[in-house]
Amino acid sequence: MSSSASNISATPAIGGISYLFPASTRSVRQLSQDSQLESSVETLESFGFENVHVGVEESPYQLARDAVAKLIDEQSIDPESVGLLIYGGTPGVMAFSPAGDAAIGAAGFCTTDRFKYPSARLQYELGLTKAWTFAIDQMACTTLLAATRIARSLCLTEGIERAICVSSEFFPMYAGREAIFNCTSDAACAVLIERDGPANRLVSATTVTKGYYWDTDSRRDEVVASYFPTARHVALQTIDNAGWKACEVDWIMPHNVSMRSWEILSGLIRLPNAKLWTDNIARHGHTLAGDNFINYRDALDAGAIEKGQKILLFSYGFGAHWTGVAVEA
Amino acid sequence: MSDNNVLLVTGATGLVGGGVLRRILEAEPGSRAYVMVRDELRWRSTEQRAFGNLASRITPVHGDLTVRGLGLDYNVRRRLTREVTGVIHAGADTCFSRSLAEARLVNTEGTREMLALARVCGRSRRFVHVSTAYVAGRRCGLIEERDNGSSAGWVNAYERSKYEAEVLVRKADFDWVIFRPSTIACDSRDGSVSQINGMHRALRIYHRGLAAMMPAKPGDLLDMVTSDYVNDAIVRVAFDPRASRQTMHLCAGSNAITIGDLLDAAYELWGTDPVWKKKGVERAILTDLDTYTLFARSVIETGDPRLASILSSLSHFIPQLALSKQFDTTVADALVGHPAPAVATYWKAMITHLMANNWRCVTRAAA
Numbered sequence: 001m002s003s004s005a006s007n008i009s010a011t012p013a014i015g016g017i018s019y020l021f022p023a024s025t026r027s028v029r030q031l032s033q034d035s036q037l038e039s040s041v042e043t044l045e046s047f048g049f050e051n052v053h054v055g056v057e058e059s060p061y062q063l064a065r066d067a068v069a070k071l072i073d074e075q076s077i078d079p080e081s082v083g084l085l086i087y088g089g090t091p092g093v094m095a096f097s098p099a100g101d102a103a104i105g106a107a108g109f110c111t112t113d114r115f116k117y118p119s120a121r122l123q124y125e126l127g128l129t130k131a132w133t134f135a136i137d138q139m140a141c142t143t144l145l146a147a148t149r150i151a152r153s154l155c156l157t158e159g160i161e162r163a164i165c166v167s168s169e170f171f172p173m174y175a176g177r178e179a180i181f182n183c184t185s186d187a188a189c190a191v192l193i194e195r196d197g198p199a200n201r202l203v204s205a206t207t208v209t210k211g212y213y214w215d216t217d218s219r220r221d222e223v224v225a226s227y228f229p230t231a232r233h234v235a236l237q238t239i240d241n242a243g244w245k246a247c248e249v250d251w252i253m254p255h256n257v258s259m260r261s262w263e264i265l266s267g268l269i270r271l272p273n274a275k276l277w278t279d280n281i282a283r284h285g286h287t288l289a290g291d292n293f294i295n296y297r298d299a300l301d302a303g304a305i306e307k308g309q310k311i312l313l314f315s316y317g318f319g320a321h322w323t324g325v326a327v328e329a
Numbered sequence: 330m331s332d333n334n335v336l337l338v339t340g341a342t343g344l345v346g347g348g349v350l351r352r353i354l355e356a357e358p359g360s361r362a363y364v365m366v367r368d369e370l371r372w373r374s375t376e377q378r379a380f381g382n383l384a385s386r387i388t389p390v391h392g393d394l395t396v397r398g399l400g401l402d403y404n405v406r407r408r409l410t411r412e413v414t415g416v417i418h419a420g421a422d423t424c425f426s427r428s429l430a431e432a433r434l435v436n437t438e439g440t441r442e443m444l445a446l447a448r449v450c451g452r453s454r455r456f457v458h459v460s461t462a463y464v465a466g467r468r469c470g471l472i473e474e475r476d477n478g479s480s481a482g483w484v485n486a487y488e489r490s491k492y493e494a495e496v497l498v499r500k501a502d503f504d505w506v507i508f509r510p511s512t513i514a515c516d517s518r519d520g521s522v523s524q525i526n527g528m529h530r531a532l533r534i535y536h537r538g539l540a541a542m543m544p545a546k547p548g549d550l551l552d553m554v555t556s557d558y559v560n561d562a563i564v565r566v567a568f569d570p571r572a573s574r575q576t577m578h579l580c581a582g583s584n585a586i587t588i589g590d591l592l593d594a595a596y597e598l599w600g601t602d603p604v605w606k607k608k609g610v611e612r613a614i615l616t617d618l619d620t621y622t623l624f625a626r627s628v629i630e631t632g633d634p635r636l637a638s639i640l641s642s643l644s645h646f647i648p649q650l651a652l653s654k655q656f657d658t659t660v661a662d663a664l665v666g667h668p669a670p671a672v673a674t675y676w677k678a679m680i681t682h683l684m685a686n687n688w689r690c691v692t693r694a695a696a
């Protein structure tokens with residue numbers, strides 16, 4: 001399913017990006033010593049990973065709240081001007097527990113605590129009193145791209161002027177720190193969407209969901225093999241929906257999976273003039289849903305992105321989801 | 330070939346040797362054959378399944394291509410040297426993943442032993458050697474029906490050992506003919522597959538969505554032939570005087586199929602199966618060999634056991650796709666009297682057959 005540039009009048013745009021990592025950082029070597037990895041240190045280092053951020057004292061909620069507060073502050077926006085808040089990431093009541101007590105938080109799903117929602121609490125604590133507020137779930141690392149896509153659509157169809165999307169993803173505590181050869185980080189990332197912005201415009205979005213791959217354990221081989229052809233399909237479709245030619249794409253803002261897999265995917269997508277922003281793979285690892293926007297912000301701050309450049313954001317939600325978003329800087 | 334011939338056949342329990350022998354015995358009621366087999370029980374089951382009444386004209390003798398002197402009993406060897414009027418050597422190790430030493434032992438040294446035996450068979454008129462079109466190895470473009478040299482190298486040890494066997498055959502000081510089939514796909518009449526080979530296995534892996542990409546361009550040719558064409562051609566030409574010291578491609582040649590057409594037809598057929606369609610398996614991407622190799626190497630290095638073993642098995646075969654070649658069939662077409670059927674005429678029937686039989690063959694699986 002995709003939405004194209006042709007059926008919109010205003011062009012919603014990214015008005016700001018703010019992110020936060022938890023305080024603690026671990027090297028790949030330390031993670032391996034603590035038996036947090038499945039693959040060898042050598043393999044993961046050769047794939048480009050060095051350090052990741054690990055939440056201990058922080059809760060996903062706290063990090064999400066602080067990231068949104070930072071965004072509001074950095075962009076100097078009136079909280080009451082926000083018409084939509086979409087939360088994605090660590091689900092429900094689990095988000096309130098410090099990472100070290102994740103299991104206690106998870107137990108809350110079996111009680112009436114399950115009705116305590118981070119999205120509502122965010123709205124209250126940050127004074128976003130006019131924001132329609134909800135959460136999206138089950139899209140893994142594509143969550144924040146999906147949230148921006150929804151925000152973009154609602155800005156256009158419902159006349160919402162300003163939306164905030166926030167993801168706060170903590171890797172499950174007992175799952176180690178590796179997801180199919182990728183070293184994972186905890187992080188929160190908040191994105192401001194303006195209904196009609198002058199820069200960083202959201203031109204098109206494409207998502208493909210293949211429900212067959214929902215059972216990632218028993219279909220692991222098929223999941224690994226299907227990643228590349230579907231990723232290529234979605235990337236090219238996103239570019240096409242934006243009305244761009246492959247040779248016009250200037251940047252790919254990736255999700256921070258292994259350098260090796262990006263080498264392979266780049267060979268398959270063949271965007272002859274596109275550079276890949278890989279600086280964050282070594283220093284931050286794969287922050288699940290936040291990668292694309294954290295990379296985008298850092299690339300902007302580094303002066304790497306010039307106004308008008310064409311940028312492809314792509315991410316894969318482990319299992320069934322592939323999403324691409326085209327942004328014109 | 331005249332009646333009352335006595336053939337010595339290797340590989341009679343295999344696809345080609347068995348098929349050729351059956352047709353010769355059917356066509357020449359006065360002929361009989363010795364089959365050199367290494368496993369008596371396997372021969373017995375082949376005999377019952379494939380030869381029926383013809384079996385009374387076949388004498389199995391125990392022998393092994395990997396053993397010096399073929400491991401033939403002294404009296405058996407004497408009998409063969411006195412009676413045999415022609416040798417058909419179709420025995421081989423057709424597994425693509427063997428080490429060079431293993432492949433050479435059966436395919437090169439085994440051929441050396443067979444040539445040595447043929448040399449002392451006083452009545453033998455010709456040594457019929459079944460080779461493979463893929464002795465061409467990494468060579469691309471038009472492949473001629475001759476020794477094209479070894480400078481291009483090979484994709485696997487099988488190809489190399491078969492090339493080295495051809496070199497030995499050409500050096501023989503008696504008459505020979507070399508047949509080079511490409512991949513034997515199925516029977517042209519109904520698409521039935523009587524032996525699953527690397528190509529069928531690869532196809533199945535793509536059907537399951539486990540290989541993701543293919544190192545080829547849409548217009549590259551993939552050559553394959555039908556078992557009936559190969560068997561008929563060998564029977565027809567094996568002892569034809571015009572074929573003396575000739576090498577010929579039993580290949581589709583200009584009737585091969587492009588990778589693009591092959592995939593179009595395959596995915597179209599697979600798409601008619603609602604269960605397959607529901608999975609959303611993406612069409613394999615055609616890419617360059619470097620990208621494919623990086624993908625395969627990454628999976629193998631990261632050690633995902635099942636996918637790694639699938640990709641390593643493909644690694645002995647798939648790189649051939651990136652080495653596009655067209656086999657010249659001028660000599661074969663002239664001697665056989667007609668070209669091999671176009672792949673497009675049976676490709677879909679073969680896939681339909683494989684799908685209907687849950688990717689199993691009619692009889693047995695080989696390499």
Ligand SMILES: NC(=O)c1ccc[n+]([C@@H]2O[C@H](COP(=O)([O-])OP(=O)(O)OC[C@H]3O[C@@H](n4cnc5c(N)ncnc54)[C@H](OP(=O)(O)O)[C@@H]3O)[C@@H](O)[C@H]2O)c1
Binds near residue numbers: 345526
């Ligand atoms: N099938 C194809 O697609 C294809 C394509 C091109 C060329 N060819 C060539 O055609 C020839 C026959 O191939 P095929 O497909 O019929 O092969 P196959 O079905 O694998 O049969 C191989 C035959 O060789 C025999 N053999 C193997 N090792 C032996 C040994 N150490 N001593 C004695 N006999 C031994 C096997 O006997 P057991 O039953 O005891 O194993 C079997 O009879 C080969 O030279 C091959 O290179 C085949």
